[in-house]
Amino acid sequence: MAGFNTRLVHQPRQNDNQTGAVAVPVYKATTFAYPKIGAQVKYDYSRSGNPTRNAVEEQLACLEGGDRAFVFASGMAAIHAALAIFAAGDHIVIGDQIYGGTFRIVYQYFKDRGLEFTAVDTRDLAAVEKAIQPNTKAIYFEPVTNPLLQVTPVSGIAQLAHEHGILAITDISPYLLRPLEYGADLVVHSATKYLAGHSDVSAGAVIAKGEELADRVYFVQNAIGGILSPEDSNELARGIKTLSLRLDRQMENVQAIIGFLKKQAGIAEIYYPGDPDLAGYDDLRKEAKGAGGVFSCELDNDIYDPVVFVNSLNLFSLAVSLGAVESLVELPSKMSHAELSEDEQLAAGIKPGLIRFAVGIEDAADLIADIDQALAEAKR
Numbered sequence: 001m002a003g004f005n006t007r008l009v010h011q012p013r014q015n016d017n018q019t020g021a022v023a024v025p026v027y028k029a030t031t032f033a034y035p036k037i038g039a040q041v042k043y044d045y046s047r048s049g050n051p052t053r054n055a056v057e058e059q060l061a062c063l064e065g066g067d068r069a070f071v072f073a074s075g076m077a078a079i080h081a082a083l084a085i086f087a088a089g090d091h092i093v094i095g096d097q098i099y100g101g102t103f104r105i106v107y108q109y110f111k112d113r114g115l116e117f118t119a120v121d122t123r124d125l126a127a128v129e130k131a132i133q134p135n136t137k138a139i140y141f142e143p144v145t146n147p148l149l150q151v152t153p154v155s156g157i158a159q160l161a162h163e164h165g166i167l168a169i170t171d172i173s174p175y176l177l178r179p180l181e182y183g184a185d186l187v188v189h190s191a192t193k194y195l196a197g198h199s200d201v202s203a204g205a206v207i208a209k210g211e212e213l214a215d216r217v218y219f220v221q222n223a224i225g226g227i228l229s230p231e232d233s234n235e236l237a238r239g240i241k242t243l244s245l246r247l248d249r250q251m252e253n254v255q256a257i258i259g260f261l262k263k264q265a266g267i268a269e270i271y272y273p274g275d276p277d278l279a280g281y282d283d284l285r286k287e288a289k290g291a292g293g294v295f296s297c298e299l300d301n302d303i304y305d306p307v308v309f310v311n312s313l314n315l316f317s318l319a320v321s322l323g324a325v326e327s328l329v330e331l332p333s334k335m336s337h338a339e340l341s342e343d344e345q346l347a348a349g350i351k352p353g354l355i356r357f358a359v360g361i362e363d364a365a366d367l368i369a370d371i372d373q374a375l376a377e378a379k380r
């Protein structure tokens with residue numbers, strides 16, 4: 001098989017009526033004519049299959065080493081599809097640091113419809129095994145969590161899942177780590193983040209290993225209909241082609257910024273498992289090429305005012321989300337995790353001074369200068 005960067009750019013060829021177009025056309029048609037009654041056709045109705053959507057789905061299956069991929073209108077629609085393959089009475093072990101929207105759909109939607117869940121710290125394999133019940137059908141986790149960037153190797157969980165005859169499902173972006181290669185059965189992505197990469201497309205993906213599992217996900221995609229539009233499929237396909245270029249720059253920038261922060265007084269903690277000096281590195285390195293463009297740090301609350309710090313940044317937009325070309329910053333205690341009470345925040349490791357950076361592809365020197373001036377502003 002061709003290398004990952006070649007696969008990013010050369011998606012499986014689509015038959016475009018032999019025009020030779022080197023980019024897949026955007027097929028907006030919602031319905032496709034049958035030549036005659038009884039004819040076998042590849043496409044008949046766009047919810048069930050669309051050539052532009054299928055092109056990016058084949059591209060993702062190829063990148064992940066999966067059998068089939070399915071794209072949706074958002075990451076949450078993809079997560080819904082991955083969990084909707086289960087039935088009332090099924091039990092799923094979930095990571096205790098998963099994305100907030102995933103917690104919401106788990107406890108305020110699927111639980112009401114009869115699925116059962118137990119949340120555990122998936123870094124602790126014994127705890128995961130203890131949570132497995134006779135009706136457990138899957139372990140769902142994020143190999144690298146947010147905003148504390150805790151690392152759970154995929155292979156340990158996948159092995160445990162398979163010993164118990166259940167599925168391993170992960171939520172993470174490809175390139176740095178491809179969970180199917182380490183035994184996961186289903187991968188979900190918020191393609192809104194790194195894959196699309198420009199803060200202008202909402203999308204999600206599920207990639208499946210094995211036809212039986214793929215058929216179950218396809219049933220949900222076609223039956224529920226939360227498909228990605230042809231236009232957004234096209235933009236997603238375009239974003240994917242530069243995934244590794246963007247991520248390599250983002251990771252270089254993160255390392256440069258962390259190098260600067262390590263020399264500053266009043267930075268209580270830095271969370272980035274891509275750095276050999278920081279927690280999670282050894283576990284990450286077993287399976288992943290790097291830790292991506294997101295890192296967090298904790299400002300010492302006695303020395304810096306975290307609110308003044310984030311308000312004083314100029315190049316970093318104050319915004320949730322991550323994985324795009326422009327740098328973003330957020331204050332989890334007041335933004336992504338504001339729904340939690342102060343006690344719940346502290347239990348989840350979210351202190352008032354925790355800052356999460358999603359680093360873009362700008363010049364590292366400019367990003368560092370911006371952080372430097374914001375730290376000066378924020379000094380108490």
Ligand SMILES: *Cc1c(COP(=O)(O)O)cnc(C)c1O
Pocket residue numbers: 074075076077099101102142171189190191192193202203204
């Ligand atoms: C953003 C995100 C999601 C949700 O994706 P949307 O595209 O916003 O619906 C799910 N999981 C993780 C880890 C995310 O970062």
